[in-house]
Amino acid sequence: MTGTTVNDRITQEITENPVVLYMKGTPMFPQCGFSAAVVQVLSDLGVKFKGIDVTVDPSLREGIKQFTNWPTIPQLYVKGEFVGGCDIVREMAASGELQTMLRDKGVLAA
Amino acid sequence: MTIREGMERKLAGALAPQSLEIIDQSHRHAGHAGANPQGESHFHVQIVSQAFAGKSRVERQRMVHAVLADELSGRVHALTLATLTPEEAAALRPA
Numbered sequence: 332m333t334g335t336t337v338n339d340r341i342t343q344e345i346t347e348n349p350v351v352l353y354m355k356g357t358p359m360f361p362q363c364g365f366s367a368a369v370v371q372v373l374s375d376l377g378v379k380f381k382g383i384d385v386t387v388d389p390s391l392r393e394g395i396k397q398f399t400n401w402p403t404i405p406q407l408y409v410k411g412e413f414v415g416g417c418d419i420v421r422e423m424a425a426s427g428e429l430q431t432m433l434r435d436k437g438v439l440a441a
Numbered sequence: 442m443t444i445r446e447g448m449e450r451k452l453a454g455a456l457a458p459q460s461l462e463i464i465d466q467s468h469r470h471a472g473h474a475g476a477n478p479q480g481e482s483h484f485h486v487q488i489v490s491q492a493f494a495g496k497s498r499v500e501r502q503r504m505v506h507a508v509l510a511d512e513l514s515g516r517v518h519a520l521t522l523a524t525l526t527p528e529e530a531a532a533l534r535p536a
Contacts, residue, residue: 363473365519365521400503401502401503401506402506402510402513402514402520403513403519403520413499414499415498415499415502416502417521418502418521418522418523419498419499419502422498423498
């Protein structure tokens with residue numbers, strides 16, 4: 332991975348994995364209430380996702396904020412597109428928009 | 442001027458809100474990573490503004506982030522947002 336920039340790594344992750352959550356901690360052991368809330372929403376819906384712990388890599392922790400132009404963690408990506416942080420994911424799940432979007436993108440069974 | 446007052450002034454100036462509520466939730470996060478012993482590190486902001494009309498959720502939050510860029514790169518560790526247009530806020534109110 333020598334020479335690979337943080338942006339390249341992020342692009343690769345969100346391209347190769349349909350649903351990616353940049354978070355603090357891991358899906359099993361979230362280290363922040365906001366990250367835990369998004370993990371809970373995705374788990375309740377039965378969505379498979381890749382959790383990436385930004386706390387283990389300071390360059391990623393800053394890099395993802397720059398990449399997305401979003402100042403906070405967690406950040407949810409679906410099919411390479413930024414969906415939002417904790418507030419947005421929770422609002423969308425409550426209104427059903429998240430489920431619709433995930434079905435439309437083929438990451439949740441219809 | 443407290444951090445909360447500063448944010449209130451900036452948001453009021455930039456987004457002409459119909460209503461603006463800033464709640465300091467730092468006490469709920471005391472001792473957590475990112476919490477400042479002096480408080481004013483975790484906030485919830487609810488803004489109702491016509492400026493959000495026609496904007497996506499992500500666009501709305503980015504508008505707020507831009508106004509509060511200094512705070513977010515400094516003292517403020519966590520910011521939860523509810524961004525509504527006056528029409529959306531009216532629809533939420535009990536009839």
